[in-house]
Structure formats: structure tokens, C-alpha cells
Amino acid sequence: xxxxxxxxxxxxxxxxxxxxxxxxxxxxxxxxxxxxxxxxxxxxxxxxxxxxxxxxxxxxxxxxxxxxxxxxxxxxxxxxxxxxxxxxxxxxxxxxxxxxxxxxxxxxxxxxxxxxxxxxxxxxxxxxxxxxxxxxxxxxxxxxxxxxxxxxxxxxxxxxxxxxxxxxxxxxxxxxxxxxxxxxxxxxxxxxxxxxxxxxxxxxxxxxxxxxxxxxxxxxxxxxxxxxxxxxxxxxxxxxxxxxxxxxxxxxxxxxxxxxxxxxxxxxxxxxxxxxxxxxxxxxxxxxxxxxxxxxxxxxxxxxxxxxxxxxxxxxxxxxxxxxxxxxxxxxxxxxxxxxxxxxxxxxxxxxxxxxxxxxxxxxxxxxxxxxxxxxxxxxxxxxxxxxxxxxxxxxxxxxxxxxxxxxxxxxxxxxxxxxxxxxxxxxxxxxxxxxxxxxxxxxxxxxxxxxxxxxxxxxxxxxxxxxxxxxxxxxxxxxxxxxxxxxxxxxxx
Amino acid sequence: xxxxxxxxxxxxxxxxxxxxxxxxxxxxxxxxxxxxxxxxxxxxxxxxxxxxxxxxxxxxxxxxxxxxxxxxxxxxxxxxxxxxxxxxxxxxxxxxxxxxxxxxxxxxxxxxxxxxxxxxxxxxxxxxxxxxxxxxxxxxxxxxxxxxxxxxxxxxxxxxxxxxxxxxxxxxxxxxxxxxxxxxxxxxxxxxxxxxxxxxxxxxxxxxxxxxxxxxxxxxxxxxxxxxxxxxxxxxxxxxxxxxxxxxxxxxxxxxxxxxxxxxxxxxxxxxxxxxxxxxxxxxxxxxxxxxxxxxxxxxxxxxxxxxxxxxxxxxxxxxxxxxxxxxxxxxxxxxxxxxxxxxxxxxxxxxxxxxxxxxxxxxxxxxxxxxxxxxxxxxxxxxxxxxxxxxxxxxxxxxxxxxxxxxxxxxxxxxxxxxxxxxxxxxxxxxxxxxxxxxxxxxxxxxxxxxxxxxxxxxxxxxxxxxxxxxxxxxxxxxxxx
Numbered sequence: 001x002x003x004x005x006x007x008x009x010x011x012x013x014x015x016x017x018x019x020x021x022x023x024x025x026x027x028x029x030x031x032x033x034x035x036x037x038x039x040x041x042x043x044x045x046x047x048x049x050x051x052x053x054x055x056x057x058x059x060x061x062x063x064x065x066x067x068x069x070x071x072x073x074x075x076x077x078x079x080x081x082x083x084x085x086x087x088x089x090x091x092x093x094x095x096x097x098x099x100x101x102x103x104x105x106x107x108x109x110x111x112x113x114x115x116x117x118x119x120x121x122x123x124x125x126x127x128x129x130x131x132x133x134x135x136x137x138x139x140x141x142x143x144x145x146x147x148x149x150x151x152x153x154x155x156x157x158x159x160x161x162x163x164x165x166x167x168x169x170x171x172x173x174x175x176x177x178x179x180x181x182x183x184x185x186x187x188x189x190x191x192x193x194x195x196x197x198x199x200x201x202x203x204x205x206x207x208x209x210x211x212x213x214x215x216x217x218x219x220x221x222x223x224x225x226x227x228x229x230x231x232x233x234x235x236x237x238x239x240x241x242x243x244x245x246x247x248x249x250x251x252x253x254x255x256x257x258x259x260x261x262x263x264x265x266x267x268x269x270x271x272x273x274x275x276x277x278x279x280x281x282x283x284x285x286x287x288x289x290x291x292x293x294x295x296x297x298x299x300x301x302x303x304x305x306x307x308x309x310x311x312x313x314x315x316x317x318x319x320x321x322x323x324x325x326x327x328x329x330x331x332x333x334x335x336x337x338x339x340x341x342x343x344x345x346x347x348x349x350x351x352x353x354x355x356x357x358x359x360x361x362x363x364x365x366x367x368x369x370x371x372x373x374x375x376x377x378x379x380x381x382x383x384x385x386x387x388x389x390x391x392x393x394x395x396x397x398x399x400x401x402x403x404x405x406x407x408x409x410x411x412x413x414x415x416x417x418x419x420x421x422x423x424x425x426x427x428x429x430x431x432x433x434x435x436x437x438x439x440x441x442x443x444x445x446x447x448x449x450x451x452x453x454x455x456x457x458x459x460x461x462x463x464x465x466x467x468x469x470x471x472x473x474x475x476x477x478x479x480x481x482x483x484x485x486x487x488x489x490x491x492x493x494x
Numbered sequence: 495x496x497x498x499x500x501x502x503x504x505x506x507x508x509x510x511x512x513x514x515x516x517x518x519x520x521x522x523x524x525x526x527x528x529x530x531x532x533x534x535x536x537x538x539x540x541x542x543x544x545x546x547x548x549x550x551x552x553x554x555x556x557x558x559x560x561x562x563x564x565x566x567x568x569x570x571x572x573x574x575x576x577x578x579x580x581x582x583x584x585x586x587x588x589x590x591x592x593x594x595x596x597x598x599x600x601x602x603x604x605x606x607x608x609x610x611x612x613x614x615x616x617x618x619x620x621x622x623x624x625x626x627x628x629x630x631x632x633x634x635x636x637x638x639x640x641x642x643x644x645x646x647x648x649x650x651x652x653x654x655x656x657x658x659x660x661x662x663x664x665x666x667x668x669x670x671x672x673x674x675x676x677x678x679x680x681x682x683x684x685x686x687x688x689x690x691x692x693x694x695x696x697x698x699x700x701x702x703x704x705x706x707x708x709x710x711x712x713x714x715x716x717x718x719x720x721x722x723x724x725x726x727x728x729x730x731x732x733x734x735x736x737x738x739x740x741x742x743x744x745x746x747x748x749x750x751x752x753x754x755x756x757x758x759x760x761x762x763x764x765x766x767x768x769x770x771x772x773x774x775x776x777x778x779x780x781x782x783x784x785x786x787x788x789x790x791x792x793x794x795x796x797x798x799x800x801x802x803x804x805x806x807x808x809x810x811x812x813x814x815x816x817x818x819x820x821x822x823x824x825x826x827x828x829x830x831x832x833x834x835x836x837x838x839x840x841x842x843x844x845x846x847x848x849x850x851x852x853x854x855x856x857x858x859x860x861x862x863x864x865x866x867x868x869x870x871x872x873x874x875x876x877x878x879x880x881x882x883x884x885x886x887x888x889x890x891x892x893x894x895x896x897x898x899x900x901x902x903x904x905x906x907x908x909x910x911x912x913x914x915x916x917x918x919x920x921x922x923x924x925x926x927x928x929x930x931x932x933x934x935x936x937x938x939x940x941x942x943x944x945x946x947x948x949x950x951x952x953x954x955x956x957x958x959x960x961x962x963x964x965x966x967x968x969x970x971x972x973x974x975x976x977x
Contacts (some may be wrong), residue, residue, distance in 0.1 A: 024913070033892050085544075086542075086543060086544040092543065099543065102543070104537065104542060104543070105537060108544060130772065152705065203544075203546060204544070204545075204546055205544045205545075206544055207543040208542045208543070208772075211772050212771040238548065239548060240548075240776065241545060241547065241772060241773050241774060242772060253850060311876065318768065319771060322576055322578060322588055322766075322767075322768070324587075325578060325580065325587025325588055326543070326585065326586045326587045327557060327587075328580060328582075330582050330637070331540055331542075331585065342580075342582065343580075343583075369561035369578075369766035369767075369768055371764040371765075374767070374768065378768055385810075400640075466764075470657050
């Protein structure tokens with residue numbers, strides 16, 4: 001039995017192949033584990049590779065196939081989870097010193113659904129510490145490198161999730177998107193990455209950064225891959241009181257449903273000076289391609305866009321300062337060796353355990369929630385958030401989806417932006433709006449810069465409008481070839 | 495000598511009621527009291543990363559019951575909020591509570607203070623989760639999270655209370671109420687009822703509030719009285735000397751009989767409240783509220799009114815009967831079984847208070863299905879008494895055997911041959927005999943020594959082996975000796 005070309009493998013083809021016994025899940029897993037061993041040393045995308053566990057899962061899939069039982073829609077498909085997803089048998093560290101060695105007694109709902117569908121989990125992926133960052137340089141272990149250029153960042157915070165798929169070390173990954181942490185790395189590494197509607201995917205077992213913004217979501221090579229994973233992990237979870245009860249859509253079908261009649265809204269505020277010219281031209285070319293294929297292009301306006309970054313950072317840091325208060329060294333994780341008062345225990349533990357960016361955001365967030373200042377900061381931010389959401393609602397009266405750049409810049413060099421956190425924050429300008437409004441948004445590749453770096457475009461839909469996104473994204477993929485390109489590092493010709 | 499009487503104490507109580515649900519407020523971990531440390535926990539209770547709260551609906555029902563029972567307004571929409579501080583017994587580094595949108599607003603609690611009717615207003619009742627327990631050793635402390643996450647109702651009163659005694663009565667009324675509603679044990683020793691007191695003084699006649707102090711670590715009804723009395727004295731001394739009362743929190747030390755300032759809380763806590771993002775707003779609709787209202791039992795104060803006015807019981811007796819719902823339910827059932835009759839209720843009350851209650855160690859045992867004497871049994875015994883089938887003295891004996899042998903009154907009376915003789919004709923002969931046997935006493939009776947009637951009744955009773963109905967005997971003797 002011969003394996004397909006791993007570089008071009010799709011979720012559908014691999015699962016079908018395992019079910020039809022064209023190859024075994026075990027052989028597939030071994031092949032990917034081999035790639036990881038050979039290539040990931042240079043990338044740093046995995047924090048933990050669970051070879052034994054993966055092989056056991058693969059063998060179980062093969063046994064089910066041999067016994068004539070249904071092995072699941074993702075049978076044998078090698079996946080990996082951002083180290084933000086709690087796993088029962090593997091440590092979950094969120095790339096932080098404060099959780100080094102922490103093993104949870106329970107499993108995330110999303111991870112469990114993937115396992116139940118027959119997917120094989122290869123390990124846990126590197127990330128910015130506690131999902132705070134846009135370059136994966138905030139990992140306490142090591143930064144992740146972009147397979148398209150090892151001197152550049154893959155984006156963040158789901159940098160490991162992106163690099164691993166881009167280098168074909170696995171077929172699909174789960175990341176998380178709070179202000180752009182799936183979409184931006186997907187854009188910088190040439191992938192499809194979906195931030196679903198807030199509440200579409202259960203947050204049970206996904207370590208909280210900003211509770212009202214966190215969205216678990218998939219990254220894959222193609223939109224069909226992303227759609228296939230979505231169908232398995234989406235849906236109501238009684239363990240998450242914010243999860244939506246609406247039925248899960250037919251996302252894979254939507255990928256093939258075509259463009260006709262769709263109206264693409266182009267928000268003026270997302271095409272201001274300051275965007276890298278190659279990004280802008282790449283996205284505009286994509287708009288032209290879609291228009292030529294039958295989509296209608298409609299200019300729209302989202303007037304409060306200029307407030308989005310400030311609003312986002314007020315809300316997410318406030319919620320983060322609250323969600324990270326539990327890391328005090330008393331019940332689990334790192335505890336300081338210093339002796340003394342309770343205050344010493346807690347502050348030394350947190351001082352030793354948290355990285356600089358995490359501390360920065362906790363301090364900011366604590367400041368935002370101070371007594372007497374709630375109305376001026378957090379309270380005000382909640383009201384502006386409402387205005388931003390209203391902007392989107394008004395725009396969707398005249399279009400079905402919005403089309404924008406995902407990131408104002410292509411992948412930047414490691415170390416280039418670490419000394420200026422505010423610059424880093426401002427780069428989130430195009431992604432935070434959809435986060436604040438709770439809307440689904442996908443990034444897919446729409447071109448490459450002259451130096452060979454991927455350019456991403458973002459498709460935003462109304463709440464629970466994932467199917468509209470997949471329609472546009474799927475149609476765009478039929479008209480272009482960007483998603484078939486692989487970084488030379490991964491071993492393929494570009 | 496400090497003239498305390500020139501100051502008026504102004505007191506408010508914050509009472510925490512632990513709700514008797516099976517599971518905790520936000521997870522399915524068991525909410526039971528006691529047990530090995532850290533066995534009633536789960537990932538959420540321990541604040542493990544990635545866990546999310548899910549509201550226990552049974553808690554909402556109990557809290558709404560409480561809110562309706564005090565006549566408060568149930569908000570159709572309320573929110574949970576996070577209250578932040580670092581302490582080992584608080585697993586998430588914040589307590590999920592309610593801040594500016596509590597479940598219940600307003601309400602009142604009524605009770606009697608030395609016979610006088612009093613009403614204390616409530617500001618609000620809200621839901622929150624309990625923290626774990628710390629056990630301090632010489633060199634380290636241990637934490638038990640069994641109690642973490644247990645649901646609490648916090649009832650905040652307006653500063654309507656004017657004395658330590660009143661505070662204790664208010665607290666007692668709250669305790670009775672929550673036990674009536676079946677929402678809590680209300681046990682201060684076990685911690686299912688906890689109380690903090692806010693105390694300030696002002697010159698009599700003033701309407702503005704003085705500086706208040708908060709008293710904590712009050713864990714019995716006795717402590718409530720003593721701690722508040724001590725604080726009133728302490729503040730009066732300060733104010734009389736022209737000094738100011740410092741706004742602070744003071745811990746009551748029951749063994750020393752005094753309070754000490756909690757110096758560790760010198761910087762006021764900034765709890766950084768914000769709405770809990772993991773829980774959508776709680777909507778409580780009219781239909782739900784109506785259903786809960788329909789299921790409310792007759793409450794203590796309403797029962798007290800009914801017992802004293804409609805049934806004519808004394809306030810003391812009524813007070814005992816309403817003190818626990820099980821006693822009042824038992825009494826009501828017995829009265830219903832006994833049927834209408836002049837003074838029946840009073841008789842039933844006497845039997846319940848003096849005989850039944852004395853035989854159960856815990857009044858709540860009266861609700862047991864295997865009680866030796868059920869309410870119908872008391873009703874039957876009272877019926878026999880009223881018909882004159884047994885005398886009062888006999889009835890006491892009968893009851894004793896009813897309880898011991900779990901038998902009906904009629905059975906015992908018949909089996910032991912204890913039937914009281916009330917037949918006039920039969921007794922007339924015995925009376926005649928007694929009169930004939932004691933001519934001197936008859937003369938003295940007729941001369942005016944009316945109390946000698948008792949002597950003759952005693953003789954007849956002796957003759958009849960105690961089975962004569964003394965009332966009937968008295969009437970016959972009077973009639974005979976007045977001829």
C-alpha cells in the first residue's frame with residue numbers, strides 16, 4: 001500500500017484512503033512522525049510529540065476498519081492541538097513556565113470530538129504564551145519559525161498550529177482566535193484558517209485568555225479541510241454556557257456551492273494607507289478575480305474601525321487579568337521556592353512563571369478594571385464594542401460577506417517587533433473588528449509577495465454565516481492555485 | 495459612667511445562607527457537608543485551566559423561593575459578576591457573585607421582639623459561590639475545597655435594627671424562614687448560616703448615619719448578641735470621649751469576649767467587579783415565578799397570626815408551634831383530623847407542646863413517616879378526652895403507652911380497661927355511698943367549706959379505681975349535697 005504525496009494530502013483523501021484500506025492509519029502516522037522528526041527541529045512548531053500515543057490511536061483506527069466498523073469521518077487523519085487545548089494524558093502548558101508539567105484530569109470538548117471522529121493526535125503545538133501575541137515569539141520555550149522563510153515569524157498566537165500545517169507535518173490543526181490568532185498566522189503561512197462565530201465551538205477545555213472573545217477554530221491547507229474539521233467539532237456543548245445551540249451547517253457542501261448572486265462588501269476603512277502595497281494589490285486582485293467570476297462588489301463603510309484596536313485591548317486585557325488570576329501556585333503548576341507570606345508565594349510564583357507580554361497584559365487589564373475607572377475604560381469599551389458590531393450589521397444589509405486584507409504586513413523578521421508591543425498590537429487592526437462583533441471570519445491565501453511570502457485575504461460573514469464564507473472561499477480556490485503551493489523548506493517545488 | 499442611652503445603635507446584618515442543593519452552584523460536584531477533604535471537587539471547583547461554569551437551575555428555584563417569601567422583587571433579568579482577590583481558599587482568584595444586578599431586590603422580614611411586632615427591610619438577596627476552608631498549622635496551612643463552589647444566598651438588610659436583641663431575633667426569624675422553605679439547614683455551628691454585622695451609633699434624634707464598623711466571625715446566636723453589644727459599648731465610649739469611630743472590619747473573639755481590628759485589611763479591597771462573561775444573563779420568567787409562588791408553604795409569621803387570632807392560641811404556644819415547620823405541620827394535621835370543636839385546637843396544642851415535642855430530640859423528626867404517634871393519633875386521644883371517655887390523668891398514661899407501643903388510643907383504653915366511667919346513673923350510687931360514709935364532712939361542706947368537694951371527688955375516684963369522670967362526679971356531688 002503506498003501513501004499519497006503528503007504535501008498535497010487533503011483531509012478527505014486521507015480519511016477515504018484509510019477507510020478504503022488503500023493505506024493504513026498507522027503507516028500514515030509513521031510517515032508524518034518521520035517528517036516531524038526530520039523537519040520540526042528547525043521550525044519549533046511542536047512542544048510535545050506523542051509518538052506512542054499517536055501510533056496507538058492509529059492502530060485503533062485500523063482495527064476498527066479491519067473489523068468493518070465505522071472509524072469516523074476523519075479516520076486516520078493526523079492532526080495536532082495548540083497547547084491551549086487541555087488533554088487528559090498529555091501535559092498542557094500554554095507555552096508558559098507557570099504550567100510546565102501540568103496534566104489535566106479531563107479533555108477539551110473539541111479535542112474529544114476529533115478523537116471520536118477517528119483523527120490521530122500527533123502532539124501539542126507551540127504558541128504565544130497564554131495566546132497573547134502575534135508572532136509566536138512570546139513562547140517560554142522557543143519561538144516558531146515560518147516555513148516560507150526561517151528567519152521570519154509564522155504569526156501568532158497559533159504560530160505552531162500554522163507552521164506545522166504549512167510544512168505538512170500534519171494535515172490540520174486546532175488553534176484559537178481571540179483577536180486574530182488563527183487568521184493572521186494562516187495569512188502569514190499560506191493557509192486557510194477560520195475564526196468561527198463566537199460560541200459556535202465549545203470553549204470547554206480551552207484555556208481562557210479573554211472569555212468573551214476566545215474562539216477555538218481549525219487551520220488547514222485548503223478550505224475543504226477546514227470545513228471538514230468544522231463539521232466534526234462545531235455544535236452545542238452543555239459544558240459551555242456560551243455555546244450556541246443552532247444546528248451545525250453543511251460546510252463542505254458550501255465550499256462547492258458556487259458564487260452566483262453573492263455580494264462582496266469592501267469596507268473603505270480596511271484599505272487605508274499603511275498597508276504593505278503587495279498585500280493591498282494581492283487582495284484587490286482577488287476581489288477582481290471574484291468579480292469576474294460573478295460576484296457583485298459593493299463598497300461599504302465601517303466607521304468605527306479606528307477604535308477597534310483600543311477597544312479590543314481594553315476588553316481582552318481586563319478579561320485576561322481575571323482569567324489568569326487562578327495561577328497562584330497553590331493547586332497546580334509552578335510554585336516558587338521562596339518562603340514567606342502568602343503574598344510572597346503568589347507574587348513570586350507569578351513573577352517567575354509568567355513571561356513579559358503576559359505580565360504586561362495582566363497589569364493593563366488590572367488597571368482597566370480599577371474601582372472608579374470601570375466606566376471610563378471597560379464600561380466604555382463595551383459600549384464602543386456595541387457600535388462596532390452595529391457597523392457590521394449595517395454593512396451586511398447590502399452585502400453577504402466582507403472582503404479585506406487579513407494582516408497589513410506579510411511575515412516580518414524574528415525580533416523585528418518585539419521591542420515595540422504597541423506596533424505589534426496595531427497590526428491586529430483588520431482582525432479585531434470581527435472578534436469584537438463575534439462574527440465568523442476566514443483567512444485564505446490570495447497571492448505571494450515578490451520575496452515569496454504568502455498574502456492572506458479575510459472573508460467576514462454575519463453571525464452563524466460560515467456557509468457564506470465557505471461558498472466564497474471555495475469558489476476562490478477553484479479559480480486559483482495559491483493553496484497548492486508549498487514552502488521549499490517542506491520539500492516541495494513551489 | 496458612659497451614657498449609652500443618648501446614642502441610638504444602627505445595625506444592619508449580612509447573612510449568608512448555604513443552599514441545600516445536591517450539586518454546587520456551577521458544577522455537578524456534590525454540595526454535601528463534611529466528608530474527607532478535597533473529595534467533593536471537580537476541575538471547575540479547583541479552578542483548573544479551561545473549565546467553565548454552568549448554572550445549577552435548582553439553585554435559582556431556591557433563591558426565587560427565598561425572594562418571594564420575603565416579598566422581594568424578583569428581577570426578570572440578572573447577571574453574575576466576578577469579584578477578585580487572591581486567597582488560597584478562592585480557586586479561581588475571583589468569586590462568582592452578583593454585583594449591580596442581583597436576583598432579588600427589596601423584601602422584608604417580620605418577627606416579634608418581646609411581644610412587639612417588628613419589620614426589618616432587606617436591600618437585596620443575591621447568589622454567590624462559597625470559598626473553600628483553610629486549616630492553619632504551626633508552620634503551614636492546608637486548604638480543603640469541599641466547600642468551594644457551594645451555592646449561597648446573601649441577604650443584606652437595611653440598617654433598620656436598633657439593638658443586639660433585635661439582631662438576634664431577626665437572625666432567628668431568617669433561620670426559621672429558610673428552614674420552612676426547605677432551602678437550607680440554617681445551622682450556624684455547621685456554617686450553613688453565617689452572619690456579619692454592620693454597627694454604627696448616632697445621637698438619638700439624628701437621621702444621618704454614623705461611621706460603621708463591620709463585625710465578622712460571629713458564629714452563634716449568642717455571639718450575635720454579645721458581639722453587637724460589645725461593639726455598641728465600644729463605640730459609645732469612643733464617641734462620649736469626643737473621639738471618632740474608625741471605619742474598619744473587626745473580628746469577634748468569642749473566648750475573649752472582645753473584637754479586634756483586622757489590620758491585614760488596611761487597604762480597602764478593590765474587587766474589580768465586572769460582569770461574568772462565561773454566563774449569559776439569567777432570565778427568570780413570570781411563569782416560573784408563579785409556579786414557585788404556588789409552591790410556597792404557609793410561612794411562619796402568617797401561621798403565627800392564624801394561630802393567635804383564628805385559633806385563639808397564646809403567643810407563647812403559637813411561638814413554639816411555628817418555630818419549626820415540622821411542628822406546625824404536625825399540629826395543623828392533628829387539628830384537621832380532630833375536627834371542629836370548642837377549644838379543640840388549644841387541647842391539641844397542649845398535647846403537641848407538652849407531650850409530643852418532649853419525646854423527639856429534633857423537632858424535624860415530626861415529619862418522619864414512622865413516628866410512634868402520628869397527628870391522627872393525637873386527634874383521636876383528644877376526641878376521647880372531650881367525650882369524657884378518659885380523664886386527663888388517664889390520658890397522659892394512655893399517651894405514654896401510645897408512644898411506647900405504637901398503638902392507637904382507643905386500642906389501649908379498651909385493652910387496659912381504662913375507660914372512664916361517665917354514666918351518671920352508675921356514678922350516682924358511688925356518690926351516695928361517699929356522702930353517707932362521711933357525715934361530718936358533709937356538714938362542714940354545707941356550712942361553707944366548698945373546697946371539701948375535692949375530698950369527696952377523691953373518695954369516689956378511690957372507690958371506682960380512678961375510672962370515674964371527676965367532672966361528672968363533682969356535678970353529682972354538688973347536686974346531692976345541696977339538697
